[in-house]
Amino acid sequence: MPEKYTPGYSSNATNFMANRSVDTHAAFFTPYILPGMKLLDCGCGPGTITLGLARMLEKLSGVESRSEGLAPGTVIGIDREASQIRIAAENALTQAVSNANFLEANIYALPFSDDSFDAVFSHALFEHLQEPVKALRELWRVLKPGGIVGLRSPDWGGFLIAPTTPELDKALSYCKWLQQQNSGNPYVGRELRALLRQAGFTNIKASASCEYYEPLSLATEYLALIIEASEKVDQGVEKGWTDEQSLKAMSRALRELSQHPDGFFATAWCEVVGRKGD
Numbered sequence: 001m002p003e004k005y006t007p008g009y010s011s012n013a014t015n016f017m018a019n020r021s022v023d024t025h026a027a028f029f030t031p032y033i034l035p036g037m038k039l040l041d042c043g044c045g046p047g048t049i050t051l052g053l054a055r056m057l058e059k060l061s062g063v064e065s066r067s068e069g070l071a072p073g074t075v076i077g078i079d080r081e082a083s084q085i086r087i088a089a090e091n092a093l094t095q096a097v098s099n100a101n102f103l104e105a106n107i108y109a110l111p112f113s114d115d116s117f118d119a120v121f122s123h124a125l126f127e128h129l130q131e132p133v134k135a136l137r138e139l140w141r142v143l144k145p146g147g148i149v150g151l152r153s154p155d156w157g158g159f160l161i162a163p164t165t166p167e168l169d170k171a172l173s174y175c176k177w178l179q180q181q182n183s184g185n186p187y188v189g190r191e192l193r194a195l196l197r198q199a200g201f202t203n204i205k206a207s208a209s210c211e212y213y214e215p216l217s218l219a220t221e222y223l224a225l226i227i228e229a230s231e232k233v234d235q236g237v238e239k240g241w242t243d244e245q246s247l248k249a250m251s252r253a254l255r256e257l258s259q260h261p262d263g264f265f266a267t268a269w270c271e272v273v274g275r276k277g278d
């Protein structure tokens with residue numbers, strides 16, 4: 001089965017990603033960032049986290065260190081989708097962030113020499129990968145000896161949702177099934193630690209956190225649109241998993257949750273940091 005990116009690139013999906021920032025989504029990684037570092041962000045999407053990392057490097061380097069000749073450090077964001085790279089580069093321009101660059105590239109074959117980066121980061125990509133260890137070996141290759149890798153991915157075993165209905169349960173199961181059909185792994189979060197070890201990283205530290213969606217429609221509309229698009233794109237109906245009526249009932253259930261006065265929707269995220277060498 002070929003690997004396919006389940007959310008697609010609708011404006012809803014892109015805006016969903018663009019809500020993210022270093023403070024809200026990369027806090028586990030920022031303690032490892034030092035002035036002057038060269039960072040790589042893989043699967044950067046619209047680049048809001050990447051730009052936050054660039055601003056952090058700029059701030060860390062400070063006027064004092066620059067007068068001593070220390071460059072502020074740089075971030076390169078890569079994504080295999082040209083539209084995301086365009087959006088990220090435009091954001092860098094409009095926000096006047098000069099130490100971030102964006103490049104269309106695949107994590108499995110990065111266009112960089114061995115030992116190029118001080119740290120490599122990847123947020124919400126590994127759940128979409130068919131060969132995560134192959135990707136991690138590529139990250140290992142481009143990292144300098146002693147370099148840091150930081151990954152964060154959701155684990156869809158950790159949905160906290162209320163009030164539930166059978167249609168809502170079915171909607172979430174269907175979304176998981178779609179991701180698996182596309183060769184992704186909705187439960188990769190809990191496996192990130194093992195994957196880093198398999199790829200040879202050491203000094204691994206794992207952690208987890210929860211994201212509550214405010215407003216709820218941020219998450220429910222994102223999933224409802226993926227379900228609706230799947231009728232054409234992923235052939236859930238043709239493959240016998242569902243029928244047209246159920247698709248409608250599942251997306252309706254998600255939208256009803258976002259309107260419910262007691263509605264609650266949170267997701268578990270898993271985080272790991274490791275090192276190349278001891």
Ligand SMILES: C[S@@+](CC[C@H](N)C(=O)[O-])C[C@H]1O[C@@H](n2cnc3c(N)ncnc32)[C@H](O)[C@@H]1O
Nearest residue numbers: 017020043044045079080081106107123124125
């Ligand atoms: C869920 S988005 C995450 C975007 C951003 N990191 C964030 O968290 O906001 C995943 C991104 O990874 C990209 N992607 C998927 N497979 C990829 C691959 N093999 N190599 C590089 N990028 C990939 C997708 O195009 C998408 O933009």
